[in-house]
Amino acid sequence: MKVILLLIVWNLFLDYCLLLMRMIECKDLKKIYTTGDVQTAALKGVTFSIAKGEFVAIIGPSGSGKSTLMHILGALDNPTSGSYFLDGKEVSKLDDDELSDLRRDKIGFVFQSFNLLPRTTVLRNVMLPLLYSQTSEAEREERARQCLKYAGMEESKFLNLSNQLSGGQMQRVAIARSLINNPAIIFADEPTGNLDTKTSHVVMEAFQELHKKGHTIILITHEAEIAAFASRVMTIRDGLIESDVKK
Amino acid sequence: MVAIDILKETFWSLSANKVRSGLTMLGIVIGIASVITMVSIGQGAQASIASSIQSIGSNLIIVRPGAQRSAGVSGGAGSNTTLTTEDADAIKAEIQNVGAVAPEDSKRAQVTAKGTNTNTQVIGTVPDYATVRTIAMEAGTFISAQAVKSSAKVAVLGSTTRDDLFGAGVNPVGQVIRIKNVDFDVIGVTVAKGGSGFTNPDDSIYIPISSAQHFITGDTFVTSLSVAAVDQSSMVAVQNQTTDLLLKRHNISDPLQADFSLMNQADIIATASSITGTFTMLLASIAGISLLVGGIGIMNMMLTTVTERTREIGLRKAVGIRKLYINLQFLSEAVALTFLGGLIGVGLGWGASVAVTKFAGVATQISTSSILLAFGVSAGVGIIFGFYPARKAAAMSPMEALRYE
Structure with a gap:
């Protein structure tokens, strides 16, 4: 009798620990785009969870719904139905301002097209997410410098304008920007899509570095070679998860 | 922050x-x-x-003599001799809202001074003329009431006339000019107002009206009356009352037969x-x-x-x-x-x-x-x-x- 009770408590404890470990918890996510009278289902019911510290690559051909999934996970867009918990919070129930705060505090984003402010210095680009916050100017700059070094950016380029950089350097700046608020998760949407093979590998190594340091990373790509850098590969096709392989 | x-x-x-x-x-x-x-x-x-337009004077009504008629022959506008300084005094005394009235008796005349000479408008008038026509002095003083009373032989020069007789910029106060063989002492020069043509206020000589009537024109009448209303809004009333008063004073019952005419500055401005x-x-x-x-x-x-x-x-x-x-x-x-x-x-x-x-x-x-x-x-x-x-x-x-x- 005592043993059974202990087992139940132990199991509950394990479940609880597992729940704590889970960074992302998705249940039956659906996204339907309506253009005029035509309805297109980009996601047809996706269920999975991602634990803290994982490096996940979501791979799939174009039109598979991987970008849509990424945008929902990144709190940039809302699902049509289903539930999505990020770090224990139900994202689909948040309003616009709460979503903004969530993106600021928990999420770092790296885009395919870098999305840096043109004609603006590297440092100011990295400090962008800290605008209008209580952080002092000196601390903002200090943190930006640290993140840039962390992302492997040479210090001599800190005051260069963003449009004077090479593609690889731009993506490093974007990675540094995504790190500035010390986010729980880093999302990367085809971060190597605009880069040549050599630079791609350099950027991917930078992500592996971040993974080793304990960051949770979710990456989207359509190249198996890039996905190979990750520790878990989810394949998406036609709005559904086709396979989910952990290394 | x-x-x-x-x-x-x-x-x-x-x-x-x-x-x-x-x-x-x-x-x-x-x-x-x-x-x-x-x-x-x-x-x-x-x-x-x-x-x-304002520089002519403000809220000005000018009364001019009408045509002189004798046996159906018209002498032309301004030829009548019925307007007098007494009419001016009456307007000032009897009509409300009149700021100043200045009769004038003017005539063109040859003027000489120290070997130079010019032909200019000699205007006999009273001190109020300076108010009515907004004349400012560059040097000296304008005609005084005392000068009018005593038919003093004093003259105020317009700036152009001064330039013609004494040279530009010279202060001629204290000098003597000769108008129709009568010597006048120069007591002042007016500030240039600008303007041209027959009624250039700068090309004029102002003397007391009594002196003009005695020594220059020999008239007993005046050639025009300048009436200044106190403000724009009283212009119409002053104009109507002036007409009525003058008709009464001249014993004319039919306004169409009036021996004078009125010109209103407001009409020009409008x-x-x-x-x-x-x-x-x-x-x-x-x-x-x-x-x-x-x-x-x-x-x-x-x-x-x-x-x-x-x-x-x-x-x-x-x-x-x-x-x-x-x-x-x-x-x-x-x-x-x-x-x-x-x-x-x-x-x-x-x-x-x-x-x-x-x-x-x-x-x-x-x-x-x-x-x-x-x-x-x-x-x-x-x-x-x-x-x-x-x-x-x-x-x-x-x-x-x-x-x-």
Whole structure:
């Protein structure tokens, strides 16, 4: 009798620990785009969870719904139905301002097209997410410098304008920007899509570095070679998860 | 912290996109400057015409003798000899709201002084004439009441007459001139008023009316009466009462048979200002069109930057900046742009008005209302079209804004 009770408590404890470990918890996510009278289902019911510290690559051909999934996970867009918990919070129930705060505090984003402010210095680009916050100017700059070094950016380029950089350097700046608020998760949407093979590998190594340091990373790509850098590969096709392989 | 960030960010954003900021401001600058300059030229012209009419005297009614008739033969207007200094005294004494009445008895005469001579209008009059015709003294004094009483042989020279007789800029007070073989002491010179033709007030000599009647003209009547009403609104009443009084004094029952006629300065001003009013309207409508064109320019510039800016807004939202701050940021940028452009525009319009006065010799008058109107319209257009698209973009989801084409 005592043993059974202990087992139940132990199991509950394990479940609880597992729940704590889970960074992302998705249940039956659906996204339907309506253009005029035509309805297109980009996601047809996706269920999975991602634990803290994982490096996940979501791979799939174009039109598979991987970008849509990424945008929902990144709190940039809302699902049509289903539930999505990020770090224990139900994202689909948040309003616009709460979503903004969530993106600021928990999420770092790296885009395919870098999305840096043109004609603006590297440092100011990295400090962008800290605008209008209580952080002092000196601390903002200090943190930006640290993140840039962390992302492997040479210090001599800190005051260069963003449009004077090479593609690889731009993506490093974007990675540094995504790190500035010390986010729980880093999302990367085809971060190597605009880069040549050599630079791609350099950027991917930078992500592996971040993974080793304990960051949770979710990456989207359509190249198996890039996905190979990750520790878990989810394949998406036609709005559904086709396979989910952990290394 | 937020306010400082917004100001800093505004400065960075505008200075990082110099061409864009410059072109947007150019529309505002041109719109405002052209309106201010054009309206200032129009109003300057109006003011200068009004003031040259006013310089004859203000609220003036001139009574002139009518035609002399004897046995059905008309002697022509002004030939009658029935208007007298007593009529002037009566008008002043009996009619309300009359500021001053100045009779004058004038005649052209040859005048000599120390070997030079000129032919000019010799006007016999009274001290009130200076009030009625707004005559100011450059040197010396005008005719005094004492001089009129004693038929003193004193003369006040118009500035042109002084130039002709003594040379430009010379102070002739204390010198002697000779009019029709009678010596007069010069006691003053008037300030030049400008004007030309038969009634140039600068090319005249003023002497006491009694002296004129005794020594120069030999008349017992006066050639005209200048009546000044105290203000614009009493002009009509003064004019009607003067007519009635003179008819009564001259024993004329039928107004059509009157031996005098009245001329009202307000009529002249009304005609002139209706002309300048049209002129100002013309300039204002040209300015209005340039304001419209400037406004469309501002609108165009603001709207064409929307694509780039919408993506920027998407990025700002994606990195977790709240909608409110994005709105404030873009509002602040639009306000900064329009105010900066507005200030430059006002400065340029001001400068252009001054330059027009200086180099083209056209009088200008900068009006506050034109500045406010031009500034208001441009700032309104700039802020609405700078802020509204940004507000719309900030309300989109970050992805929508990032993908905006």
